[in-house]
Amino acid sequence: xxxxxxxxxxxxxxxxxxxxxxxxxxxxxxxxxxxxxxxxxxxxxxxxxxxxxxxxxxxxxxxxxxxxxxxxxxxxxxxxxxxxxxxxxxxxxxxxxxxxxxxxxxxxxxxxxxxxxxxxxxxxxxxxxxxxxxxxxxxxxxxxxxxxxxxxxxxxxxxxxxxxxxxxxxxxxxxxxxxxxxxxxxxxxxxxxxxxxxxxxxxxxxxxxxxxxxxxxxxxxxxxxxxxxxxxxxxxxxxxxxxxxxxxxxxxxxxxxxxxxxxxxxxxxxxxxxxxxxxxxxxxxxxxxxxxxxxxxxxxxxxxxxxxxxxxxxxxxxxxxxxxxxxxxxxxxxxxx
Ligand code: NAD
Numbered sequence: 001x002x003x004x005x006x007x008x009x010x011x012x013x014x015x016x017x018x019x020x021x022x023x024x025x026x027x028x029x030x031x032x033x034x035x036x037x038x039x040x041x042x043x044x045x046x047x048x049x050x051x052x053x054x055x056x057x058x059x060x061x062x063x064x065x066x067x068x069x070x071x072x073x074x075x076x077x078x079x080x081x082x083x084x085x086x087x088x089x090x091x092x093x094x095x096x097x098x099x100x101x102x103x104x105x106x107x108x109x110x111x112x113x114x115x116x117x118x119x120x121x122x123x124x125x126x127x128x129x130x131x132x133x134x135x136x137x138x139x140x141x142x143x144x145x146x147x148x149x150x151x152x153x154x155x156x157x158x159x160x161x162x163x164x165x166x167x168x169x170x171x172x173x174x175x176x177x178x179x180x181x182x183x184x185x186x187x188x189x190x191x192x193x194x195x196x197x198x199x200x201x202x203x204x205x206x207x208x209x210x211x212x213x214x215x216x217x218x219x220x221x222x223x224x225x226x227x228x229x230x231x232x233x234x235x236x237x238x239x240x241x242x243x244x245x246x247x248x249x250x251x252x253x254x255x256x257x258x259x260x261x262x263x264x265x266x267x268x269x270x271x272x273x274x275x276x277x278x279x280x281x282x283x284x285x286x287x288x289x290x291x292x293x294x295x296x297x298x299x300x301x302x303x304x305x306x307x308x309x310x311x312x313x314x315x316x317x318x319x320x321x322x323x324x325x326x327x328x329x330x331x332x333x334x335x336x337x
Contacts, residue, residue: 017068095250111216
């Protein structure tokens with residue numbers, strides 16, 4: 001029986017990179033019945049709904065999605081579909097493994113970076129609750145709850161134990177947001193006590209950012225509320241070669257949606273320049289989730305081989321290959337085995 005997966009190509013570079021991921025997954029030999037579901041900024045504008053029902057229905061049926069990015073207008077327009085989807089499906093954990101790829105030269109090539117970001121995915125300043133109190137005075141509500149903070153902390157520590165990770169670092173700004181980030185931290189501390197075998201430390205977010213740039217190798221699992229997770233993810237991606245290579249998973253109790261960290265990259269959309277590594281690596285995480293570990297390992301191995309060879313890499317990582325040429329190379333590796 002093929003696995004049923006909702007495929008949301010998205011917009012911008014989304015269709016290019018998701019097509020590449022579908023080809024790579026097919027080359028692993030795992031049978032997937034892709035339920036293709038269109039969701040673009042044009043569809044959202046036309047339907048006046050940032051979360052059209054056909055998308056939710058599909059994921060609620062398959063319980064699983066592979067998603068390309070969807071454009072969100074800046075300072076106005078509709079709410080982020082990505083945020084809405086995560087909230088609606090209660091995809092509370094955003095998990096982003098960040099590590100060097102073999103053969104990929106970066107400013108940090110000589111440093112071993114292998115960390116995993118656990119970002120709370122449903123609240124914080126992403127509550128979307130903004131209010132113009134009087135003209136030119138706006139408040140944005142940062143929502144932190146015990147339920148959501150505990151959930152993400154439990155998830156991060158359970159992951160650390162299962163994956164043999166040694167340390168969890170909670171990232172916060174509880175020196176300033178004493179109540180909100182204070183509650184987040186309190187929950188992290190309580191959960192940490194249940195895992196005495198895992199080292200627990202805390203870093204204020206500004207210091208965490210500096211430490212990441214100075215000594216990224218010190219971090220293992222990083223646990224944080226939503227907004228810090230968003231910013232730190234891009235920073236961490238920059239350390240290992242950029243947004244083109246870092247994958248992600250949005251996990252809930254009922255459903256999971258896998259997507260790259262990057263957005264729709266309108267500056268390069270439609271030009272064949274997009275790097276599909278991040279979404280392919282997200283697809284590998286999806287295969288793990290489906291208990292197709294052997295295929296997931298082969299997919300990651302094929303991508304790494306292409307990086308080691310350096311001949312067919314996309315421009316963002318110093319190569320001259322197109323999205324299709326890179327994908328051909330990964331598929332060749334998978335089918336040559
Ligand atoms: P972005 O991630 O789209 O792009 C940032 C930079 O990284 C750009 O220079 C882009 O060319 C480059 N880049 C990103 N992915 C790449 C890839 N796979 N290969 C090569 N280069 C890549 O971030 P942005 O420009 O801030 O956002 C653009 C749009 O994407 C916005 O509307 C934003 O809301 C949306 N967005 C969506 C998601 C999502 O759907 N999950 C996530 C982030 C941003």
